[in-house]
Amino acid sequence: MRRRTLLLGALAAALNARAEPQVIRVEAVKFEFRPDRLELRAGVPVVLELTAREVAMGFSSPALGLHADLPEGKPVRIEFTPARPGEFEFVCDVFCGSGHEDMGGVIKVLA
Amino acid sequence: MHGVNRRNFLKVAGFGGLVFASGLGGCASRAAKSEADEFYFVQLSDTHWGFQGAPNPDALVTLPKAVEAVNALDEQPDFIVFTGDLTHTTDDPAVRRKRLAEFKKIVGELKTKNLRLMPGEHDASLDRGEAYKEFFGAPNYSFDHKGVHFIALDNVSDPAGAIGGQQLEWLRADLAKQDKDSRIVVLTHRPLFPLYPQWDWATKDGDKALELLMPQRNVTVFYGHIHQEHHFKTAHIEHHSAKSLIFPLPAPGSQPKRAPLAWDPAQPYRGLGWREIEAADREYKIAEHPVVKA
Numbered sequence: 001m002r003r004r005t006l007l008l009g010a011l012a013a014a015l016n017a018r019a020e021p022q023v024i025r026v027e028a029v030k031f032e033f034r035p036d037r038l039e040l041r042a043g044v045p046v047v048l049e050l051t052a053r054e055v056a057m058g059f060s061s062p063a064l065g066l067h068a069d070l071p072e073g074k075p076v077r078i079e080f081t082p083a084r085p086g087e088f089e090f091v092c093d094v095f096c097g098s099g100h101e102d103m104g105g106v107i108k109v110l111a
Numbered sequence: 112m113h114g115v116n117r118r119n120f121l122k123v124a125g126f127g128g129l130v131f132a133s134g135l136g137g138c139a140s141r142a143a144k145s146e147a148d149e150f151y152f153v154q155l156s157d158t159h160w161g162f163q164g165a166p167n168p169d170a171l172v173t174l175p176k177a178v179e180a181v182n183a184l185d186e187q188p189d190f191i192v193f194t195g196d197l198t199h200t201t202d203d204p205a206v207r208r209k210r211l212a213e214f215k216k217i218v219g220e221l222k223t224k225n226l227r228l229m230p231g232e233h234d235a236s237l238d239r240g241e242a243y244k245e246f247f248g249a250p251n252y253s254f255d256h257k258g259v260h261f262i263a264l265d266n267v268s269d270p271a272g273a274i275g276g277q278q279l280e281w282l283r284a285d286l287a288k289q290d291k292d293s294r295i296v297v298l299t300h301r302p303l304f305p306l307y308p309q310w311d312w313a314t315k316d317g318d319k320a321l322e323l324l325m326p327q328r329n330v331t332v333f334y335g336h337i338h339q340e341h342h343f344k345t346a347h348i349e350h351h352s353a354k355s356l357i358f359p360l361p362a363p364g365s366q367p368k369r370a371p372l373a374w375d376p377a378q379p380y381r382g383l384g385w386r387e388i389e390a391a392d393r394e395y396k397i398a399e400h401p402v403v404k405a
Contacts, residue, residue, distance in 0.1 A: 063309065093272065098202060
């Protein structure tokens with residue numbers, strides 16, 4: 001009985017490891033990210049799918065080591081696994097117009 | 112004014128106060144420079160002509176007042192540099208050109224006619240410097256003045272805030288003509304080092320420019336962008352940012368957003384200003400000035 005439990009546990013872990021990471025879609029529009037607050041879990045892989053629909057933009061979170069140029073109209077994927085809990089800012093780092101400097105958000109990583 | 116000596120400089124700078132002195136050391140063979148090699152220049156930055164908003168209800172007169180203050184100097188500088196964001200950004204190319212034209216007219220009132228300009232992202236990032244170049248020519252260039260080699264680097268015409276491979280090659284070729292002991296001053300808009308990338312206070316490939324500059328033994332960088340004084344060293348290279356002439360920004364990371372500091376009617380123009388930079392031997396002395404005298 002104990003052996004069967006262990007086997008089931010190993011199977012569940014393997015399936016979990018193979019599960020596709022959650023995809024979170026974020027739109028970059030003049031001049032905000034939608035959504036601009038993301039909640040993730042430490043140790044859980046995730047894919048951010050970022051799309052700038054109007055003009056080229058950028059996505060940068062130096063504290064998380066994330067960066068992507070977002071060409072106009074073409075989704076860009078960033079796969080990563082948050083390592084530690086905390087709140088991490090992100091900004092648009094490609095000058096996109098008059099509201100560029102206010103364009104940012106926060107990734108909250110839960111334990 | 113040509114060949115100002117330090118005593119005169121301090122006198123000129125007296126009302127602003129000498130707030131920073133940069134000692135670059137120097138070797139004995141160059142220690143006894145003549146006064147003919149001493150000079151000073153003025154740095155104005157981030158004038159954001161065309162800005163309208165609560166952070167500066169006097170935006171229409173701030174730049175003219177600064178021009179008036181520079182013109183009132185007893186001895187005029189050898190030249191005046193503007194380290195970018197001459198105008199405030201607009202999505203309308205016609206308005207951009209109108210602002211650039213107005214800016215050019217206002218700074219045309221400066222007594223010193225030797226102006227060295229460069230763009231900021233507000234001037235150049237939305238059209239890759241097209242309008243800026245129509246008014247002021249190339250955004251990167253170099254020139255020599257009394258024993259100092261000045262290099263203006265453009266890290267804003269690329270909206271991603273990079274210098275770019277082509278310009279880096281130009282920089283490499285320009286530096287190749289210099290002796291390793293040459294006095295080099297780099298003028299640019301964004302910081303070349305990652306001052307605070309969370310607020311986009313960096314140059315994407317600034318590390319490559321610094322790598323090219325590293326073999327030079329005497330390099331000082333004057334820049335703008337962050338609307339406040341900041342003094343920093345990467346290895347032996349000094350970096351000095353200037354105040355703005357539109358609104359001050361918070362110290363890096365001191366608040367959640369890089370929003371402008373509020374205008375204080377009791378102390379108008381607080382946090383704004385321009386500076387004199389005296390170059391003598393291997394020293395640069397910076398004297399900060401307010402927009403208007405207290």
